[in-house]
Amino acid sequence: MLEAAAAAFVASGVEAPVRDIAARAGVGVGTIYRHFPARSDLIIAVYRHQVESLAEAGPDLLKTSAGPYAALGRWIDLFVDFLVTKHGLAAVLKSENAGFETLHTYFLDRLVPICTELLEAAATAGEIRSDLQAYQLMRGVGNLCIGAESDPRYDARRLVELLIKGLRTDSTDRTEHRSGNRN
Amino acid sequence: MLEAAAAAFVASGVEAPVRDIAARAGVGVGTIYRHFPARSDLIIAVYRHQVESLAEAGPDLLKTSAGPYAALGRWIDLFVDFLVTKHGLAAVLKSENAGFETLHTYFLDRLVPICTELLEAAATAGEIRSDLQAYQLMRGVGNLCIGAESDPRYDARRLVELLIKGLRTDSTDRTEHRSGNRN
Amino acid sequence: MLEAAAAAFVASGVEAPVRDIAARAGVGVGTIYRHFPARSDLIIAVYRHQVESLAEAGPDLLKTSAGPYAALGRWIDLFVDFLVTKHGLAAVLKSENAGFETLHTYFLDRLVPICTELLEAAATAGEIRSDLQAYQLMRGVGNLCIGAESDPRYDARRLVELLIKGLRTDSTDRTEHRSGNRN
Amino acid sequence: MLEAAAAAFVASGVEAPVRDIAARAGVGVGTIYRHFPARSDLIIAVYRHQVESLAEAGPDLLKTSAGPYAALGRWIDLFVDFLVTKHGLAAVLKSENAGFETLHTYFLDRLVPICTELLEAAATAGEIRSDLQAYQLMRGVGNLCIGAESDPRYDARRLVELLIKGLRTDSTDRTEHRSGNRN
DNA sequence: TATGAATGAGAGTTCATTCAT
DNA sequence: TATGAATGAACTCTCATTCAT
Known part of the structure; x- marks a missing residue:
């Protein structure tokens, strides 16, 4: 059912009609509502699953990559993989709709620390500037x-x-020196 | 009326109900439709005005700024000023809806050449890489x-x-340590 | 203006948008309403003109045709000429809308007597049955x-x-007299 | 629901607001749309049922009536019964609206052959002229x-x-015998 | 527990009619 | 007196959500 919802989200964004999701899942709409009383619960469930994997990937990458910046890059890649198939995500993230608050919170609670960890590691290593928040x-x-998925020119x-x-770290300033610390 | 529509777009995106726009403008829906037979006409009208100013600013900046990269930066700033108040723009730009085709085309026809000019000037000056299309x-x-406008943390x-x-231009690459990133 | 309205009625029926009529007439909608406060007044005016001609034709035909049945046939032809270009007429005639009452009344007051006269003349002459009311x-x-105007197969x-x-007259039942009709 | 729609059609023609039909049926508009996604589907459904009965009656009448002309007369009576309750039918039949094409086609495909059969049988029997198409x-x-239903004088x-x-058959011209019709 | 029919609010759009200019 | 911009009711259709089976 989550897969069905995910597929519907891919096809029509997170605003995909519940009927479409139910149809994809081969169940009745009532069943969707039984499991996910509010639409946001469904969205949360769909994202939670993938957010979880993503979160777990952070520490692993830090261990296995050639440096924190590389790990950050790889992790962001995964994040992009995740997001590119969910074109309604930004809409949800910026929504003031109270129902999405839970998702929003979860999303941030789970991923921001991971991203922070990666950013800080790279900053500590002097590879990047340290003044951008993970959020x-x-x-x-x-x-x-x-x-991204619908525009081949993008x-x-x-x-x-x-x-x-x-x-x-500051490449911009025509560094002749090693890219040292803060710009 | 355009201001009302712009405000409604800010608040609810370009998909703002025509009724809401009419209410903001203090007119009846019929009045909106009289001036803008299709919703897309309204959207176009709202954007056209601002796109025009933006387009005109490009050459000026190239003349008055301290170098093409600075001009590009300034122009992009103006672009951002423009966009930040139009959070439905991305939706419109990626919409396959035939009604938006006109706006899309106009938007690109008008701004991409300006941006291209700025990018090329900066590339020619050796300030930036030359492999990113204006689009x-x-x-x-x-x-x-x-x-951007609805999230203070963003x-x-x-x-x-x-x-x-x-x-x-790749400052990063002059670093000798090749930090082994994916980039 | 009446011609414009008539043309609009031909094109779109008597329910033609007032704007269309105004546009055809080259005047503003306000002018239409000034002259014809209610839509029905306009319809009445348009029909009145033609109904009048039709009414006047009745007695003439009775004098000039080869017998009352022929006169009836000719008059009905004129009636058909009139009606074929007014496909909204039946709708108006059957409308319970109070605004059409006036037209309805006028229409009947003016034409039914003429038609009655023709029918009675033909009945008196033994050319037709006498049991059908002009109405x-x-x-x-x-x-x-x-x-009729929009279907070539009809x-x-x-x-x-x-x-x-x-x-x-019941020709079906053995008439031998060849009543010299147009048929 | 079909009965409600039929009743609404009787009262207001086939252009009866869907809300009215829903109200008559005691259901919400959504229910109407669930069963009949497009307005035309509803119209088709209402007519189809009755057209079907009518079509089936043709051959039967030909077998059971006193001659083809009598059968034709009976069948036309049924047709009239059908039509009298559907005063929007003419509008639909002459509509160029694509949505009505299906109904139109079905209607003609189903009934014209039946009517043709009856007409031809009567023509072959010499009871009627043969120069009028069933359509x-x-x-x-x-x-x-x-x-017809709204005007007691009609x-x-x-x-x-x-x-x-x-x-x-041109009785007017020659019949000396009683052609024994229902008339 | 699962289903999907039913509901009805809400959105786009049209057009008769009013009224300030 | 003529104009046409403005109004808003009304119509079609969509879809989230409820609830009887």
Whole structure:
């Protein structure tokens, strides 16, 4: 059922009609509502599953990658993979709708610490600037992924790459020296 | 009326109910439809005005700024000013809806050449890499602006700044340590 | 203006938008309303003109035709000419809408006596049965004309001809007198 | 629900507001739309049922009536029964609206052959003239039925009877025998 | 517990009618 | 007196949500 919902979200965004989701899942709409009394519960459930995997990937990457910046890059890649297939996510994240509060909270509670950890590791290693909050980065990456799947001329991954690159310790200042610390 | 529509778009996105727009404008829905037979006409009208100003600003900035990269940065700032108040823009830009085609086309026809000019000037000056199309940049900046006005913890301008910074000729690459990232 | 309205009625029926009528007439909608406060007044005015001509034709035909049945046939032809271009007429005639009452009344007051005269003359001459009221005949002919202009496979005139033929004194039952009709 | 729709059609024509139909049926508009996604589907459903009965009656009448002309007369009576309660039918039949195409086609496909059969049988028997197409007859009868239920002074049946009588082989011209019809 | 029919609020759009200019 | 911009009721259709089976 979650897969069905995820598929519907991919196809029509998180605002996909409940009927479509039910149809994809091969159940009645009543069944959807039984399990997910509010639409947001369903959305939460769909995202929770994937958010969880993503969260778990953070520490692993930090261990297995060639440095924290590389780990951050890989993790952001996973995040992008996640987001690119969920083009309604930004809408949900910016929604003031009370029903989405829970999802929002969960989402942030779960991922922001992981992202913070990666950012801090990279900052500590002097690889990136340290003045961007994980929340902002995730939000930005999320936004960059909007509509990525439907526009062949748009490459979200490419832009996210540039954004991450923009985090590098100050490259901008025509560094002749080693890219040392803060800009 | 355009101001009312713009305000409604700010509050609810470009999908704001026509009734809401009419209410904000203090007119009846019929009046909206008299001036803008299709919803898309209204959207176009709201955007056209601002897109025009933006387009005109491009060449000026190139003349008055301290270098093409600075001009690009300033122009992107204006673009962000524009976009931050139009969080439905991304939706419109990715919409396959035939009614939005006109806006889409106009938008791109008008702004992409300006942005291209700025990008090329900066690339020619060796200030930035030359491998990002104006369309992609504008799309990316547009996306980064989504929901910016409603979330105090999110600073679109900051992220756009990082993205633009990521365009700088590869400072990063002059670093000798090749930090083994995916980039 | 009446011509414009008539043309609009031909094109879209008597329910033609007032705006269309105004546009055809080259005046503002306000002008239409000034002259015809209610839509029905306009309809009445449009029909009155033609109904009047039709009414006047009755006595003339009775004088100039080869017998009352022929006169009736000719008059019905004129009636059909009138109706075929007014496909909204039946709708108006059957409308319970109070606003149409005036038209209805006028229409009947003016034409039914004429038609009655023709029918009675033909009945008196033994050419037709005498048991059909003029009201009914006019109504029937009116109905047969509905939609005549938009369907090439439908020939209202042909059917009206059959209907009138059906009025013949019972020809079916052995008439030998060849009543020299138009049929 | 079909009965409610039929009743609404009787009262207000086939253009009866869906809300009215829902109200008559004692259901919500959503229920109407669930069963009949497009307005035309509802119209089709209402008519289909009755058209079907009518079509089936044709061959039966040919077997059980006193001659083909009598059968034709009986069948036309049934047709009139059908039509008198559907005063929006003419509008639908002449509508260019794509949505009505299906109904139109079905209607003609189903009834014209039946009517043709009856007409041909009567023509072969020498009872009627053979130069009127079934389509035209049905259209004419249909038109004569418009508004019949709302006007006590109008008797569609009477007029249809005259029309059918007008079809008799030219009685007017020669019949000396009593052609034993129902008339 | 699962189903899906039913509900009805809400959105877009049209057009008769009013009224300030 | 003529105009046409403005109004808003009314109509179709969609879909979240409820609830009897």
